[in-house]
Amino acid sequence: MSFNEISPSEFFYRNRDLAGFTNPVRALYSSLKELVENSLDSCESAELLPEIFVNIQVDEDGPSEDPKFYRLTVQDNGYGVPSGSLADAFGRVFYGSKFRLKQSRGVFGMGATMTLLYAQATTGRPSFVASSTTGRRYHGLSMKIDIERNRPIILRRFEGRAYGWRGTLVSATVLGDYQKAEGKVTSYLEQTAMAAPYASITFRDPYGHQMKLERVIDRMPKPPRETLPHPSGVDIETLRKMIRLWKGDDLLKFMFKNFQRVGPKTAEHFLKYAGLDPSISPRALGDEELSRLASALRNYEGFLPPDASYLSTLGHELLEAGVRRLLSPEFCITVVRRPEAYEGHPFVIEAAVAYGGPKLKPGLTVFRFANRIPLLYDESSDVTWKILNSMDLRSYRVRPEDPVGVIVHVISTRIPYKTIGKEYIADRPEVEKGIRLALRDAFRALRNYLGRKERMVGVTRRANVYSKYMSIIAKLSTELAERDRVPRYDILIPKGVAQDVEETPRQ
Ligand SMILES: Nc1ncnc2c1ncn2[C@@H]1O[C@H](COP(=O)(O)OP(=O)(O)OP(=O)(O)O)[C@@H](O)[C@H]1O
Ligand SMILES: [Mg+2]
Helix, strand or coil: CCCCCCCHHHHHHHCHHHHCCCCHHHHHHHHHHHHHHHHHHHHHHCCCCCEEEEEEEECCCCCCCCCEEEEEEEECCCCCCCHHHHHHHHHCCCCCCCCCCCCCCCCCCCHHHHHHHHHHHHHCCCEEEEEECCCCEEEEEEEEEECCCCEEEEEEEEEEECCCCCEEEEEEEEEECHHHHHHHHHHHHHHHHHHCCCCEEEEECCCCCEEEECCCCCCCCCCCCCCCCCHHHCCHHHHHHHHHHCCCCCHHHHHHHHCCCCCHHHHHHHHHHHCCCCCCCHHHCCHHHHHHHHHHHHHCCCCCCCCHHHCCCCHHHHHHHHHHHHHCCCEEEEEECCCEEECCEEEEEEEEEEECCCCCCCEEEEEEEECCEECCCCCCCCHHHHHHHHCCHHHHCCCCCCEEEEEEEEEECCCCECCCCCCCECCCHHHHHHHHHHHHHHHHHHHHHHHHHHHHHHHHHHHHHHHHHHHHHHHHHHHHCCCCCCCCCHHHCCCCCCCCCCCCCCC
16 A cells, blocks of 8 residues: 655645536636635725726637637736735645635635636646736736645746736636536626625626626725634634744733633633633643633633624625615615624624515525625525525515515625535524524515505505596586686695696686
């Protein structure tokens, strides 16, 4: 028997299904998604209104039928990638700037690298990346990845004047099937624009059609901030790492300097509960004490709940702007729930229900988002559907054929993704409960609206009948009263009702 070790790049290339690079249809969609996510993350963390260009072009040297070679280019106006990190950011799996406890679309440090890996494995073409962090000069690379060593291979370097452009451009040629991926690609971009109404996205497809999603609002949500871990979500290995990095001395200080919502008082009470001496150095803890500390952290009930002020929610105004941008509904209600927590991670549920308008199809349409990423796969097994199926929508005056859009957005420093493709999220009872309560509130508001609307229809119908006979009654009464002029009876008819009023001179 022989034993080998493989590099992270090789592992993920072999298991590319995990990252959503299953076949040319899915892979084209995933490549675009990964690059767009990075661009939006970059603009948002620099608090710049995103201006993203996405272009897919057929590479004529590849096959003439789908699956073809497609050159995918995504350009943004974000903070850029410093020249020293450019090759590694795109040429190494598990290299990134988002491994901190901070809400962002990116999590794993491999989305862009997977795109480049997939490109070189399927078309053999090198990729091109360029960036400017200052707007004065840009630096670019033509590159490939050494899969066995998980290292970038730089083929050529470019440099030049940036003429004020700051941001990043990535261009990769991938084997894709645009014909079959088109629906998902456009839905992804539209829904991305729904969760980021402050972003402008221009997409040019391989047929030369341009889809321009202009921003509808100039305000961005407050950016997320980096946070310390909450004590109840920390396991032994994380503790070990924290202790290794800790430069200070005693355990008491370690507790209140390294965790959120732990002050000196709480730390003292907690250590008494855990039966640990506050004055010892955390480095002196043996395995048994460390595991005691970890389980005490999980079980102690005196900690305040995780702090959600580090999260960046869209809020009512942006959420509604996004929903109106995509769906132009007749009615829209938004709900932003108070922060909650699961396993030491804060989360917020935002939801909206939209009704009517020219774009919604009859029946329910569900839009799901996690940290502003649209989730387009695995819809039927999603928790939102499970909740909707268990709700009696008729009790909210919603008939099965009514055009209703349901929007659910989960925001957290740790989204429970099921795969690194970030397309499905695992069900957590706390999250499910939050979604259920948010939808219940939203549907109640819809019920009130539909009730008002129905009553208005009744009033209008009655008023229509009434107005029809009004002129006759008015004429007859005028004759009976032996008067010449018909009085002004139009003021008795509610606005919006067809009026059949005779021209009556003012008395
Ligand atoms: N458009 C961009 N602008 C600025 N930095 C970028 C851009 N694209 C990639 N990066 C940098 O490259 C790193 C690697 O990107 P990559 O997509 O591989 O991982 P990630 O976004 O951190 O996580 P995920 O695997 O979840 O996407 C990022 O963490 C970021 O620092
Ligand atoms: Mg990414």
